Amino acid sequence: MANQKKVQQNTILDIAEALKLSPATISRALNDHPHVKEKTKNDVLKMAAQLGYRRNNMASGLRSNKTHTIGLIVPRISMFFHAEVITTIQNGLQKYGYNLIICQSNDSLDMEKELTEILLSSRVDGLIAACTLGTTDFSHFDKFLQNGTPVVFYDRVPLNEQKATIIKGDDFRGGYIATSHLIETGCKKIAHISGPLTSNLYQDRSAGFVKAMEQHKLSVNENWVFHQELTHANAREAMRKMFEGDVVPNGLFTDNDTSAIAALEFAREKGIDVPGELKIIGYSNDPRTSIITPAITTVEQFPDEVGKKIVEALINSLKNNTNITDERTVPITIPVQLIRRMTT
């Protein structure tokens, strides 16, 4: 038979007993309360270490109404951009003593809703969310704001409304500089593989695309504009459609790097010379873009900066409790940058 004796965790009462003090004093000492003698604090800290005491966060959280935990909802952690952002967020929050519960919506709205419920039950002190592409109604986040829990949206954010903090890349500019770059390198017949217009991301990038085209007096060929889930397969299919026609594009802007890679592979197979016959530019500066041959020109989003801003904004809201105000918050925009490589 196994020895099932479980070691009980020591509590504040054990320390109190050992030192002949009251639990109240122990609690204060551990929290560095000013009304505790230095000597007492030292005694308590020493005894706590000796007994291997560790605070029970549940008891503490229940009483003080603070969990020191932040919830994070993200479509998928394996997406390069998100992985980077998360890493920055986590390292940042840790410095302030906050834990992070990372949840993946798998880009499903239902899952996203369920996750808000779970995080609400966990009584997180704050929430960070990059929404699903299909999230147009953001009301499932209202509950957080209603009870004073700060919310920070990033990447895929609510379009107008909301009292939450909004941090986004400069997608309009991203679309604009990408398209302008294609034009400046000589393309006149430009295609755009974009994501669903339900998301602000692709609305903005598309607007940037159109703006650049207009500015250079180029017309947009609607048969060369795609709004679809940005998968490898979808991008291939789009390429197939475009290149079975008589007139084919000589420039392509894709709203993510996976699509750019798929397009490049398609071109390679069909013997279309890149960048000679077709120039390609992607979005996100995924590590794969610099490794593929030819390396793909893309738009850098600075996930690190995004992560830092998120932490900064959140810590601020947590401290000042300034989240709930009547003023509409102005979105914080992170600049983007063109990374020129071999496909343009």
Add this chain to the structure above:
Amino acid sequence: MANQKKVQQNTILDIAEALKLSPATISRALNDHPHVKEKTKNDVLKMAAQLGYRRNNMASGLRSNKTHTIGLIVPRISMFFHAEVITTIQNGLQKYGYNLIICQSNDSLDMEKELTEILLSSRVDGLIAACTLGTTDFSHFDKFLQNGTPVVFYDRVPLNEQKATIIKGDDFRGGYIATSHLIETGCKKIAHISGPLTSNLYQDRSAGFVKAMEQHKLSVNENWVFHQELTHANAREAMRKMFEGDVVPNGLFTDNDTSAIAALEFAREKGIDVPGELKIIGYSNDPRTSIITPAITTVEQFPDEVGKKIVEALINSLKNNTNITDERTVPITIPVQLIRRMTT
């Protein structure tokens, strides 16, 4: 001035009052306790929904000593293998009603130790850990086992000891098949860029390498064996050293894909023909290996399988509480598979 009125969360008492029932009954109804009338359950559920009730996990956890939360410690979530494993774990655990707190050690032992403290304070119901490369002493995990919290190690695992569940790839076989493959495709002068021998991973892969060499009566050139952190820069440096000599290797086995990519890029720059003059095989089947030209032969570790086994083992331990036994647990080994591409 902002309207600071915060909406209070409704509690079980609010439901009780609304239905003229006792809190005890409400609790039982919500937890689907058998001794509650169907009608009562329905009433309670309906009222709970109407009041927007959500359980306070802290109160619940404090009383019942269950957090429904699992801790996960991982070197870095942005590593492809880990990102995949985590995704599988998270989706798996969610089905059983468990949350996941994901923590990154950044491959720092101190951080890893700190994280165990944090997760201990959070009173997680279970722990999953992929350790740091430098973790040779695993005693900071003892505290979990001592109080009956199941622990599952994967990838980088303790070598002998421990009452925890251990899930690992078949690294010996991985090293063996990779090396054998190089030999079978004609290499006789084979180099090995490996990780620090403090980790079981690289011990095993190295042993597999040596075994294959011995079996084919090939001698290992110690100048071509590296044990170092598996970074891009280190791999380049190793390549430089090897290829400044008169005799150069014609086969290279690297213990991760980043090193294989670095080696391939080095070869490209120096005009070394791959696979003609040098054959390369990596490890992990990182997406980049299939995208680079020539695509790199590598060893698939099936992160999905690993994730599934982890969930399975953990849920089992949680249910049966069979974690603490006197028998030493036998490590669960996940098979590996050679993915042949263009570099061999």
Add this chain to the structure above:
DNA sequence: CAATTATATGAAAACGTTTTCATAAATTCC
């Protein structure tokens, strides 16, 4: 129909902290 058992509910304690309120001891002030 009384006795037993099953079913459904309530009262109250418990979980381990934090925090309010009260109070004792030490210090400062006039």
Add this chain to the structure above:
DNA sequence: GGAATTTATGAAAACGTTTTCATATAATTG
């Protein structure tokens, strides 16, 4: 040197559940 203030501590309530124990009602049994 007594009053006022500051400093340090303790008692007890509170946080929102779950769970034990007790009990009332309904169903079943002989």
